[in-house]
Amino acid sequence: MNIPVILHFLKEVSANNNREWFNAHKDLYEEARHEFENLLSAVIARISLFDESIRGVQAKDCTYRIYRDTRFSQDKTPYKTHMxxxxxxHGKKSDHCGYYVHLEPDNCLLAGGSYCLPPKTLKAVRQAIYDNIDEFRSIVENPAFKQYFPTIGEDFLKTAPKGFPKDFEYIHYLKCKEYTCYCHQPESFFTEPDSPERIAEIFKEMKPFADFLNYTIDDFE
Known part of the structure; x- marks a missing residue:
């Protein structure tokens, strides 16, 4: 597991984001991809100690293509600059909450949650939060969770979602358009020899949040 190899490749592809350079240096990509899968395998093994559902998940099934979909983007650079x-x-395309590892020079992070939920599922998750607000708050306001994940969601409604009272004391939790959480970390965090253990420790604090979401999402997927 050689994290500097991954970061070096990503810096190089960011500076040379064209097919000619990539094709001439595809060996760098293959080496970086291999090292990233090694990292994921080590993380999966450690997450499996506290989340049995992850046992048997293969690193190769968790990764995303390096090739960008440029069909509807003004940015036509062909390659992603992160892994x-x-x-x-349930698979990387699932609505279920999972564990996300993102390596990108100057923008490395760990994250989790459920993104772009179908409307019926999103409404059900909001209802579950509304009906069980004390339980939800005990999870997301727990200091052990908040030290890594201070904010729930990225994008928010301006008003209360339809069907919920505007004067609900914790309406901000229902305004989330997605239920995600993020933990930014410096590159040095990932280059330490014990990074898989430290990553798993952070994800362990996230698991109650994932369990809360997945209890409802289970009914839809």
């Missing part, structure tokens, strides 16, 4: 892996018992 991401979504560790999810």
């Amino acid at each position: 991401g892996g979504y560790i999810n018992a």
Whole structure:
């Protein structure tokens, strides 16, 4: 597991984001991809100690293509400048909450949650939070969780979602358009020899949040 190899490749592809350079240096990509899968394998093994659903998940099934979909983007550069892996018992395209590892120079992070939920599922998750607000708050306001994940969601409604009272004391939790959480870490965090253990420790604090979401999402997927 050689994290500097991954970061070096990503810096190089960021500076030379064209097919000619990539094709001439595809060996660098293959080496970086291999090292990233090694990292994910080590993380999966450690997550499996506290989340049995992850046992048997293969690193190669968690990674995303390096090739960008430029069809609807003004940015036509062909390659991503990060490597991401979504560790999810239901697969990386699942609505279920999983564990996401993202390596990108100056923007490395760990994350989790459920993104772009279908409307019926999103409404059900909001209802579950509304009906069980004390339990939800005990999870997301727990200092052990907040030290890594201070904010729930990225994008928010301006008003209360339809069907919920505007004067609900914790309406901000229902305004989330997605239920995600993020933990940014410096590159040095990932280059330490014990990084898989430290990553797993952070994800262990996230698991109650994932369990809360997945209890509802189970009914839809």
